[in-house]
Amino acid sequence: MRPLERPPLVAHILYRFNIGGLENGVVNLINHMPVDRFRHVVIALESTDPAFCQRVQRPDVAFIALNKPRGHGVRIYPELYRLLRRLRPSIVHTRNLAALEMAVPAWAARVPVRIHGEHGWDTSDVDGSSKKYRFLRRLYSPFVTHYIALSGQLSAYLADGVGIEAQRISRICNGVDTARFPAALERLVPDDAPAGFFRDDTLVFGAVGRLQSVKDQLTLVRAFACWRDSGSAHARHARLMIVGDGPLRAQVEAEVAAAALGDDVWLTGARDDVPALMQAMDCFVLPSQAEGISNTLLEAMSCGLPVIATSVGGNSELVADNETGSLVPPSDPVAMASAMQRMAVDTAQRRAMSVAARARIEKTFSLDAMVTNYMAVYDKMLAAAGLSAQDV
Numbered sequence: 001m002r003p004l005e006r007p008p009l010v011a012h013i014l015y016r017f018n019i020g021g022l023e024n025g026v027v028n029l030i031n032h033m034p035v036d037r038f039r040h041v042v043i044a045l046e047s048t049d050p051a052f053c054q055r056v057q058r059p060d061v062a063f064i065a066l067n068k069p070r071g072h073g074v075r076i077y078p079e080l081y082r083l084l085r086r087l088r089p090s091i092v093h094t095r096n097l098a099a100l101e102m103a104v105p106a107w108a109a110r111v112p113v114r115i116h117g118e119h120g121w122d123t124s125d126v127d128g129s130s131k132k133y134r135f136l137r138r139l140y141s142p143f144v145t146h147y148i149a150l151s152g153q154l155s156a157y158l159a160d161g162v163g164i165e166a167q168r169i170s171r172i173c174n175g176v177d178t179a180r181f182p183a184a185l186e187r188l189v190p191d192d193a194p195a196g197f198f199r200d201d202t203l204v205f206g207a208v209g210r211l212q213s214v215k216d217q218l219t220l221v222r223a224f225a226c227w228r229d230s231g232s233a234h235a236r237h238a239r240l241m242i243v244g245d246g247p248l249r250a251q252v253e254a255e256v257a258a259a260a261l262g263d264d265v266w267l268t269g270a271r272d273d274v275p276a277l278m279q280a281m282d283c284f285v286l287p288s289q290a291e292g293i294s295n296t297l298l299e300a301m302s303c304g305l306p307v308i309a310t311s312v313g314g315n316s317e318l319v320a321d322n323e324t325g326s327l328v329p330p331s332d333p334v335a336m337a338s339a340m341q342r343m344a345v346d347t348a349q350r351r352a353m354s355v356a357a358r359a360r361i362e363k364t365f366s367l368d369a370m371v372t373n374y375m376a377v378y379d380k381m382l383a384a385a386g387l388s389a390q391d392v
Contacts, residue, residue: 008090008382009039011111015098017042017063018049019244019270020210021295022095022119025174027055032177032371035060038378041087043080045073045099051272077105084109090387091378095119097133103143112385115377117148118158120292120313122214127290127312128157137162146381148172148374150293151314170377173317175370176298176361181275183304183358188279194266197239198280203344204239205308206281208274208296211246213289216310216331218248218255220287223336225259230337234344238264243277245270278303283343283350289330291315301325302361306353308339318365324357 012026030040040061042048045068053063064083068076084092084106092106095117103114125133141162147169149155155171158164189198198204205224209215220242227235242252242265249267256265271277274296278284284300284307291297291313298318300307307325309315319325326342328335343350382388 007035007037007039008378008387009041009087010091010093010378011041011043011084011087011089011106013043013045013092013094013099013102013106015044015096016046016048017044017065018047018052023052024055024295025119026095028175028177028367029371029374030061031055031057032367033375037375041089043083045076045102073101077108081105081109084111090382090385091115093117097122097136100137100140100144103140107143112387113378113381114143114145115148115381116144116146117150118154118292119150120154121290126214128161134162137164144168145385146170146377148377150174151317153313153317154292170373172370172373172377173314173365174293174295174298175365175367176295176302177367178302178362181278181299181302183302183354184279187282188276190273190277190280193280194263196263197241197266199237201237202239203234203237203282204241204280205283205285205340205343206241206243206278206300206305207285207287208243208278208300209286209288211242211244211248211252213248215244215246215248216287216289217242217244217252219331219333219336220285221252221255221259221261221265222333223287223340224265225255225261226333227337227340228259228261228264230341232341232344234341238340238344240265241268241277241281242266243268243271243274274299275303278305281305283308283340284325285336285340286310286315287330287336288312288315293318298361298365301357301365304354304358306343306350306357308336308343318360320356320360324353324360 042063044065048063048065066076091113092111093115094102106114121128149171224240284305286297286309293314309319310330311327312330321327326339328339
């Protein structure tokens with residue numbers, strides 16, 4: 001086995017590098033991986049957000065944006081090929097379908113290990129049933145050395161739906177930084193909260209995520225309106241906080257206005273203080289139409305928040321129904337409103353779910369375990385390529 005002269009370089013290739021759960025996972029991985037084991041570079045096919053890049057705490061990590069035009073990525077193959085030949089990474093790690101095709105120039109640039117991560121589906125294929133996308137994944141599979149699936153559902157999809165051999169797939173769930181997302185002993189009210197939004201008798205339901213169709217904040221607003229319309233006394237004392245920004249913002253604002261909920265719904269916009277905002281919530285809601293393993297759901301559970309989540313993707317692998325929270329069908333405002341009512345009525349169950357959620361994170365979804373598992377895959381694939389990451 002040929003030892004490497006320096007810690008091996010991992011080139012993380014994503015569609016864009018800005019606020020998002022997938023991107024937060026990359027940040028956590030880089031920040032918590034031992035400096036003497038692996039070096040890193042982040043390559044965004046479209047763009048990078050300088051403010052988001054600052055979340056990476058290692059000064060030796062470079063961020064490169066290729067400013068890819070719309071359409072097939074073949075037009076930037078030559079540029080990426082030249083970049084990879086110059087950087088000479090030992091590993092290229094692409095994530096999700098938008099970046100998968102970059103395994104081709106990585107193969108051409110003779111990158112020894114080409115790993116692809118499946119983090120979840122998007123609005124255009126919320127349940128993974130698209131024959132076109134299965135075909136594309138099959139088409140690029142000869143250029144991929146190994147796959148990482150973030151949930152059991154995604155692992156089964158790759159094996160049964162795409163036809164990837166089981167030995168080429170590793171399942172690694174996201175981990176959460178429990179120190180950054182601690183359980184709050186009491187509610188912490190943000191300094192910029194709207195006047196009168198937080199009161200002693202107020203129950204705050206919160207959501208965090210990019211405002212886009214697949215995250216489906218519209219269903220959440222409709223559920224909150226439905227609950228209010230039911231005449232529930234508990235609903236009158238409830239508030240809804242939606243953290244995030246994105247292309248769906250105007251529609252969410254219009255839905256809030258149409259339901260006359262302006263005083264009771266706070267759209268915070270994109271924020272860098274998500275841990276503090278979660279400390280102000282009483283219950284976390286994830287209304288997504290599709291998910292892999294949701295970082296924000298893990299973070300909310302780490303904060304000791306009981307959760308209401310849609311029964312899609314990996315959510316059922318995270319949420320123990322009726323123990324750490326409730327699972328409801330996607331795109332169903334009535335079912336979500338009923339879950340909010342149950343959460344509001346039963347204070348004892350809500351508190352028990354809070355304790356159970358934090359305990360589940362500490363036992364099963366630690367950040368250390370995630371990082372260890374990624375390094376194990378990296379090491380195994382490097383060894384199979386005849387390289388050693390240890391003897392540096």
